[in-house]
Amino acid sequence: MLIEAQGVSKRYGRDWVLRRLDFHLAPREVVALTGPNGAGKTTLLRLLAGLVRPTQGEIEVRGRVGFLSHPPAFYRHFSGQENLVYALRLAGQRVNLAEVQAALQQVGLPPHKPVHSYSSGMRKRLALARLWLQNPDIWLLDEPETALDAEGQALLEGLVASARARGGVVLATHDPAWLDRADRVVAL
Template sequence: MLLRLQALSKRFGRDWVIRDLSFTLERGEVVALLGPNGSGKTTLLRLMAGLLKPTRGRVERGGRPLFLANPPAFHRHLTAGEHLRYDLLFHGFHGQEGDWRGALARFGLPENLPLAAFSSGMRKRLALARLSLLKPDIWLLDEPETALDGEGRGLLLEVLAEARGQGGVVLATHDRALAEGVADRTLELGAA
């Protein structure tokens, strides 16, 4: 078991966003979260990552999670190379700093261009490069396909296949075709 939710609930003020949700993510599994805007997909990912505290219930993690926000957050004055080098050091990958150049090349990203000059699609590619480099056990992806062109979507599918082999994936998406193409099961969330 990589992730277990037990009667998980989250309320903001008087509004319940998630109510009594239970499920388990196993190693090698991809679960897609589907639902309209406001249905709690992003909130659920943040709960799984430990970025939010549940109102009730529990989240148990059997591995190291990493959350990809939509849109991904980066320091605009840093370059892609600087971001990946700092990420490796921050996450304790000492001695593997050389891997970041290969990740930039794989995802078609320039090393020394500040992120302020990146398009939305380039920032999403950098987020995917970061995930592929850090190799978490639990991949929590919020609309990973947004802003990607055809080549970027191909890279996303490669990353999802790698993620399945390294751990497990929960991805929130509006793209039913993507969910049905990559997920072992889907979890439909209703409007709040």
């Protein structure tokens, strides 16, 4: 298993967001998380990414994790290329400018345009390029389809297929199409 979580609970103040959740992700699996707003989908992704600790329970992750948050965060006055280079350096990864430019081309973004001039869909594409370059074993995606046009949706589908082949994917979604594409659906 790439991820095993047993008896995971998370509380913020007096409010329980998750209670005694068991979860796993097998290699080459895509798991879709679904449920109403406030059900704990984003909290579970943040727990799996190691960004927050569970109040109770254990989580074991085997592999490098990449997390696409909703909405993705960038340095607004940096260009797309500058954001990707900076993200790779922060992650301690080697920077190959040709690979960065190829990733931007793959997602259909100009390298030198400042992010503050990007649309929401363009920022989502930049987040996907960043995740691709970081090359994680496990992709955690929070509402990855939001703000993407039809071309962006097709791009996302291809990237998720590649990520599945390299490891596994957990995505939180309200999109019925992703529920059909997933190997397993977990309703919270």
